[in-house]
Amino acid sequence: MPKFSLVPCLISPLQILYVVDRVFERQLRCKEGNEVMSVKLWIILFVLREAYKFVSEMVSSNKGFREACLVYAKLLLKWEPGEQVRKNQETLLRNAIAAFPYHHSLLYETMAKAMSKTPFGERPTAFEYIVQGLFGQRLLMVSKFCATCGSCTAKKRCSKCKLPYCSVECQKFDWPIHKVCCESIKSWNTEPDVRDSISLEELQAQIGEIDV
Structure with missing residues (x-):
C-alpha cells in the first residue's frame, strides 16, 4: 500500500504525468524499441491519470489530498461476496491494456488476446495476465x-x-x-x-x- 508523506510535495501531479508520458513515448519511437518497458510505463501512466482525475474531483469538493487518495485506494479494493475479482481494479487494468496506443506491438496483441478469452469477473485476473506478460510465467507461478x-x-x-x-x-x-x-x-x-x-x-x- 502507498506510504503517504506528511511533507508537501514540491512537484505537481501534472509535472509527474508529463515526465512519465515523455519517457513512455520514447520507448517505441527510438531506433531499438523496448516493448516491455513501453507497456510497463503505459500502465503506470494510465493508472496515475485515473487516480489524478478522481483525486482532483474530490479535492475540489473540499476533501484533503491524502484522504482522497485513500478513498480511491479503497474504491479499487472494493469486493462483494461471491465475486472472484475486485471489479473496479479489474476494470482499471483491462482498460489500461485496451487503451495502449501502439496496437502493432506484439506484446500488446498477446496480452489483449489472452485477456479477452477470460470473461469479465472470472479468473485469471487482468493483474495476473499483466504480470505474466511483463515478467514471465515463472514469477507468476x-x-x-x-x-x-x-x-x-x-x-x-x-x-x-x-x-x-x-x-x-x-x-x-x-x-x-x-x-x-x-x-x-x-x-x-x-x-x-x-x-x-x-x-x-x-x-x-x-x-x-x-x-x-
Whole structure:
C-alpha cells in the first residue's frame, strides 16, 4: 500500500504525468524499441491519470489530498461476496491494456488476446495476465502477491481463505472489505499452491534476475 508523506510535495501531479508520458513515448519511437518497458510505463501512466482525475474531483469538493487518495485506494479494493475479482481494479487494468496506443506491438496483441478469452469477473485476473506478460510465467507461478498492494513477496495469509498480504498494514487496510468476503473467497481459493514449496530466498533470487 502507498506510504503517504506528511511533507508537501514540491512537484505537481501534472509535472509527474508529463515526465512519465515523455519517457513512455520514447520507448517505441527510438531506433531499438523496448516493448516491455513501453507497456510497463503505459500502465503506470494510465493508472496515475485515473487516480489524478478522481483525486482532483474530490479535492475540489473540499476533501484533503491524502484522504482522497485513500478513498480511491479503497474504491479499487472494493469486493462483494461471491465475486472472484475486485471489479473496479479489474476494470482499471483491462482498460489500461485496451487503451495502449501502439496496437502493432506484439506484446500488446498477446496480452489483449489472452485477456479477452477470460470473461469479465472470472479468473485469471487482468493483474495476473499483466504480470505474466511483463515478467514471465515463472514469477507468476512462484510469487505470492499481496491482495492489497500487489507486492510479490507477501508472506502473511488470512488463516481462513489463504489470501496473501505483505504486511499487517495492508491486511488492516483491506480488512473492512475482506471480512465480508472471506468465506466466499475460501470457497474458490482452494487449489494447491506451488508457491508454498519455494523459499523466500529462492524467490528473491529469481526476482533479482528480472529486468524491471
